[in-house]
Amino acid sequence: MNLTFFNQFTSPQIMGVPLIMLALLAPSAMFQTQNNRWLTNRLSLLQLWMINLFTKQLMSPISKTGYQWSIILTSLMIMLLMINLLGLLPYTFTPTTQLSMNMGLAIPMWLATVLTGLRNQPTASLGHLLPEGTPNLLTPILIIIETISLFIRPLALGVRLTANLTAGHLLIQLTSTATFTLLPTMPTLSMLTMVVLLLLSILELAVAMIQAYVFVLLLSLYLQENT
Amino acid sequence: MPQLNPDPWFLILSLAWLTYILVLQPKILSNKSMNHPTNKNNEIIKTNPWTWPWP
Numbered sequence: 001m002n003l004t005f006f007n008q009f010t011s012p013q014i015m016g017v018p019l020i021m022l023a024l025l026a027p028s029a030m031f032q033t034q035n036n037r038w039l040t041n042r043l044s045l046l047q048l049w050m051i052n053l054f055t056k057q058l059m060s061p062i063s064k065t066g067y068q069w070s071i072i073l074t075s076l077m078i079m080l081l082m083i084n085l086l087g088l089l090p091y092t093f094t095p096t097t098q099l100s101m102n103m104g105l106a107i108p109m110w111l112a113t114v115l116t117g118l119r120n121q122p123t124a125s126l127g128h129l130l131p132e133g134t135p136n137l138l139t140p141i142l143i144i145i146e147t148i149s150l151f152i153r154p155l156a157l158g159v160r161l162t163a164n165l166t167a168g169h170l171l172i173q174l175t176s177t178a179t180f181t182l183l184p185t186m187p188t189l190s191m192l193t194m195v196v197l198l199l200l201s202i203l204e205l206a207v208a209m210i211q212a213y214v215f216v217l218l219l220s221l222y223l224q225e226n227t
Numbered sequence: 228m229p230q231l232n233p234d235p236w237f238l239i240l241s242l243a244w245l246t247y248i249l250v251l252q253p254k255i256l257s258n259k260s261m262n263h264p265t266n267k268n269n270e271i272i273k274t275n276p277w278t279w280p281w282p
């Protein structure tokens with residue numbers, strides 16, 4: 001069978017046995033469970049500090065009723081971060097390139113924020129559909145536009161993560177193929193492409209972390225509007 | 228594009244949620260901090276540094 005550049009994104013299988021479970025469990029192994037000791041070690045402390053710092057940063061603009069979401073958002077961030085970072089290693093599979101996983105995370109989370117808002121403060125949540133200070137003539141059109149933008153949010157959330165990671169992995173594969181193919185015939189050009197590849201890898205490292213953060217940040221933003 | 232193949236969609240979705248709920252959240256919950264979250268106080272507390280036990 002002919003392999004295309006997209007074949008790196010097929011869900012991995014060995015003889016019919018799906019390996020996606022391994023790809024999803026490995027990132028959890030990167031983050032250790034703390035034991036119950038009062039005095040732990042340096043790494044555990046760093047982990048605890050990172051989690052506390054991140055949670056504090058994320059939850060500070062949200063009201064007190066929204067603090068129940070802190071475990072949801074923090075663990076989501078850790079999961080996406082670890083999955084994205086591990087996917088940058090060669091020959092690993094990144095589950096966040098799968099549209100199914102990202103949409104499956106984005107749609108329920110977004111829906112939960114919207115339903116929380118509609119349940120606890122329906123007037124205020126519906127009031128978000130009309131920005132303050134709009135001229136009276138524009139009201140109906142603006143409500144329609146805001147409703148459409150509300151419904152596009154989960155799609156954008158899921159597809160943003162998928163597309164960023166897919167594009168990054170694809171670019172890495174393309175430039176590395178180019179480097180390899182050019183090596184026998186034009187070695188100088190091959191070295192230049194290798195430099196591009198190195199820069200791209202650094203970019204992908206940043207993108208991996210940033211995209212995880214953006215996902216969670218936007219969710220917290222939607223939460224902020226609705227609590 | 229293999230991401231659009233709907234065959235493993237449910238498997239990936241359900242396994243992702245299950246890992247998230249059953250594995251990751253308990254891990255993050257086990258990071259108990261020692262103090263309650265308080266507002267910042269202006270005084271600087273002097274503590275003596277102690278030697279960390281190596282893991």
